[in-house]
Amino acid sequence: xxxxxxxxxxxxxxxxxxxxxxxxxxxxxxxxxxxxxxxxxxxxxxxxxxxxxxxxxxxxxxxxxxxxxxxxxxxxxxxxxxxxxxxxxxxxxxxxxxxxxxxxxxxxxxxxxxxxxxxxxxxxxxxxxxxxxxxxxxxxxxxxxxxxxxxxxxxxxxxxxxxxxxxxxxxxxxxxxxxxxxxxxxxxxxxxxxxxxxxxxxxxxxxx
Amino acid sequence: xxxxxxxxxxxxxxxxxxxxxxxxxxxxxxxxxxxxxxxxxxxxxxxxxxxxxxxxxxxxxxxxxxxxxxxxxxxxxxxxxxxxxxxxxxxxxxxxxxxxxxxxxxxxxxxxxxxxxxxxxxxxxxxxxxxxxxxxxxxxxxxxxxxxxxxxxxxxxxxxxxxxxxxxxxxxxxxxxxxxxxxxxxxxxxxxxxxxxxxxxxxxxxxx
DNA sequence: CGCGCTTGTCAACCGACGTTCAACAAGCTG
DNA sequence: CAGCTTGTTGAACGTCGGTTGACAAGCGCG
Numbered sequence: 001x002x003x004x005x006x007x008x009x010x011x012x013x014x015x016x017x018x019x020x021x022x023x024x025x026x027x028x029x030x031x032x033x034x035x036x037x038x039x040x041x042x043x044x045x046x047x048x049x050x051x052x053x054x055x056x057x058x059x060x061x062x063x064x065x066x067x068x069x070x071x072x073x074x075x076x077x078x079x080x081x082x083x084x085x086x087x088x089x090x091x092x093x094x095x096x097x098x099x100x101x102x103x104x105x106x107x108x109x110x111x112x113x114x115x116x117x118x119x120x121x122x123x124x125x126x127x128x129x130x131x132x133x134x135x136x137x138x139x140x141x142x143x144x145x146x147x148x149x150x151x152x153x154x155x156x157x158x159x160x161x162x163x164x165x166x167x168x169x170x171x172x173x174x175x176x177x178x179x180x181x182x183x184x185x186x187x188x189x190x191x192x193x194x195x196x197x198x199x200x201x202x203x204x205x206x207x208x
Numbered sequence: 209x210x211x212x213x214x215x216x217x218x219x220x221x222x223x224x225x226x227x228x229x230x231x232x233x234x235x236x237x238x239x240x241x242x243x244x245x246x247x248x249x250x251x252x253x254x255x256x257x258x259x260x261x262x263x264x265x266x267x268x269x270x271x272x273x274x275x276x277x278x279x280x281x282x283x284x285x286x287x288x289x290x291x292x293x294x295x296x297x298x299x300x301x302x303x304x305x306x307x308x309x310x311x312x313x314x315x316x317x318x319x320x321x322x323x324x325x326x327x328x329x330x331x332x333x334x335x336x337x338x339x340x341x342x343x344x345x346x347x348x349x350x351x352x353x354x355x356x357x358x359x360x361x362x363x364x365x366x367x368x369x370x371x372x373x374x375x376x377x378x379x380x381x382x383x384x385x386x387x388x389x390x391x392x393x394x395x396x397x398x399x400x401x402x403x404x405x406x407x408x409x410x411x412x413x414x415x416x
Numbered sequence: 417c418g419c420g421c422t423t424g425t426c427a428a429c430c431g432a433c434g435t436t437c438a439a440c441a442a443g444c445t446g
Numbered sequence: 447c448a449g450c451t452t453g454t455t456g457a458a459c460g461t462c463g464g465t466t467g468a469c470a471a472g473c474g475c476g
Contacts, residue, residue, distance in 0.1 A: 012423060012472050036327070040463065050425055052465080061463065118326030119244060150383040151392055158374035158396060165369020166362050175358040184359055184407045188366060191399035199392045220442055220453060248434065258455050260436080269434065 019057050022047050026058075027068040031109040035065060035116035066122055069113065073130055076102060080134070088141035088206075092189065096182050100167070104178060107171045114164070131160050142193075142205050152203050155196035159189055227265050230255050234266075235276040239317040243273060243324035243331075274330055277321065281338055284310060288342070296349035296414075300397065304390045308375070312386060315379040322372070339368050350401075350413055360411050363404035367397055 013021070025047040029038045040061055044054040058064035079098045082091040103110050117123035135156050139148055148156075163185055170181050197203045221229070233255040237246045248269055252262045266272035287306045290299040311318045325331035343364050347356055356364075371393055378389050405411045 015423085018423085034327075039461085041461095051463095052426085053424060055464065056424085059464090115326065115332075118323060119242075124323075150381065151388065154374050154377045154381070154384060154389070155392060155396065157377040158370040158392075161373020161376075162366040162370040162400070165372075166366035168369075169362045169365040173358065173362070176362060180359065180407060181362070184363060184366075184404060187403035187406050188363065188400045191403040192370070192396045195395035195399040196392060198395050199388060223453085226453080247432080249432090259434090260456085261454055263435065264453075267435095 018053075022049070022054060022057050023064070023067055023071070026064045027072065030065060030068055030116065031106075031112060034112055035119060040064075062120065062122060065116070065120070066126070069117070069123060069126060072109075072113070073126060077130065077133065082137060082141075089186070089190075091141065092138070093182065093186060096185055097178075100178050100182055103167060103171065111168065111171060114168075131157070135160065144206075149200055149203055151196050151200040152193075155192050159192050162188055162192070226257075226261075230257070230262055230265050231272070231275055231279070234272045235280065238273060238276055238324065239314070239320060242320055243327060248272075270328065270330060273324070273328070274334070277325070277331060277334060280317075280321070281334060285338065285341065290345060290349075297394070297398075299349065300346070301390065301394060304393055305386075308386050308390055311375060311379065319376065319379060322376075339365070343368065352414075357408055357411055359404050359408040360401075363400050367400050370396055370400070 022043070026043050029043055029046060040054060041051055043064070044051045047054070054064075058067065076099075079102060080095040082095055085091070086094075114127075117127050135153075138156060139152075143152070166181065166185060166188075170176055176184075193205060197205065230251070234251050237251055237254060248259055248262055251272070252259045255262070262272070266275065284307075287310060288303040290303055293299070294302075322335075325335050343361075346364060347360075351360070374389065374393060374396075378384055384392075401413060405413065
């Protein structure tokens with residue numbers, strides 16, 4: 001029964017601030033551990049907050065995860081957006097450089113996120129959407145507005161898979177300078193386009 | 209309190225039979241649903257057996273999954289093993305045909321397995337091992353016993369990613385005959401090798 | 417000052433999960 | 447038929463994501 005002035009039992013924040021804080025806490029944990037390895041209790045605890053409050057701001061673990069990933073993805077998407085200047089190949093070079101630079105800085109985050117995303121249907125759709133937008137950007141430069149022929153579409157999706165696998169190998173082995181990897185991805189891109197054209201000669205391309 | 213002869217509460221099987229039955233039941237479920245979507249209860253129930261018995265034979269869900277996947281993977285590995293006859297390109301063509309044929313027959317199983325494997329570290333290692341063996345098979349034909357240069361290794365891992373992505377697109381869209389896809393993969397393979405050589409001219413290749 | 421609205425805590429609970437344990441029962445051997 | 451091995455089970459544990467309801471602390475406003 002101490003009658004003296006106690007320090008406040010907790011600090012009160014405005015809704016926006018609190019939401020930001022929780023989102024950041026979640027993002028920080030999801031960046032270092034896979035989705036399944038993190039519990040809502042841990043996230044609440046890391047933010048110094050009770051579990052029901054966390055649920056008050058994010059109605060489910062999935063929502064919190066998606067909010068964090070969507071934010072990161074849109075930042076990344078902005079980063080690799082083509083400037084609109086230069087030939088298609090120059091634009092792709094610039095985008096690749098930005099992308100690889102980000103991954104070089106956040107290698108673990110990238111791999112953990114890819115791992116988590118593989119398990120959650122919603123997150124898979126997000127990655128799928130990210131790829132679809134990237135593919136559309138590429139296709140718009142290559143073929144204009146025409147609907148691509150199946151072999152070309154498959155080839156470009158294949159190249160996106162090539163990117164992921166090559167980048168994963170790069171982050172693990174670290175025996176290739178970034179510029180070399182960029183050149184390899186670029187050369188592989190052009191090469192796979194020619195391969196697709198060889199399989200389906202009706203494919204028309206306008207490379208710079 | 210029926211005094212008459214009751215039918216036995218359960219039927220007893222020999223260890224090998226029971227294990228086979230449980231493994232098959234698990235494999236059948238994992239082939240149609242992702243890892244997280246299947247519970248040990250469901251597997252036990254599907255086999256007409258209690259949960260603890262399932263645990264008696266497979267000490268954890270992970271073990272059961274790995275046992276099922278390992279079995280399937282080794283069957284597949286045998287299937288795509290090169291015959292040893294013909295030029296490297298001919299052998300690769302034959303292996304690709306076997307692989308694609310299997311996937312055309314078991315498309316859903318393939319995608320569910322890839323999805324599940326992405327989430328589990330152990331399963332990822334298994335897929336990684338599968339790829340490593342495939343890559344070694346390829347490299348042995350291309351460069352003999354020499355240790356590959358980094359750019360070549362990255363390029364081949366990239367091409368394996370190209371395969372996965374292209375095949376995934378193929379199983380979803382189904383607008384490409386199998387032979388066309390095989391030709392596309394093959395052409396992409398040769399093309400990415402040349403791309404790697406362009407980035408690192410020291411790479412020596414011996415294509416048939 | 418006091419009142420009320422918002423923000424927050426706490427303890428307890430739910431059903432489902434993976435996993436474990438003590439005890440029962442089926443079938444072989446003597 | 448007794449007794450042993452061992453295949454098998456129902457019940458329970460701890461943790462997870464998620465929910466409920468009652469209540470306290472901070473802050474603005476009359």
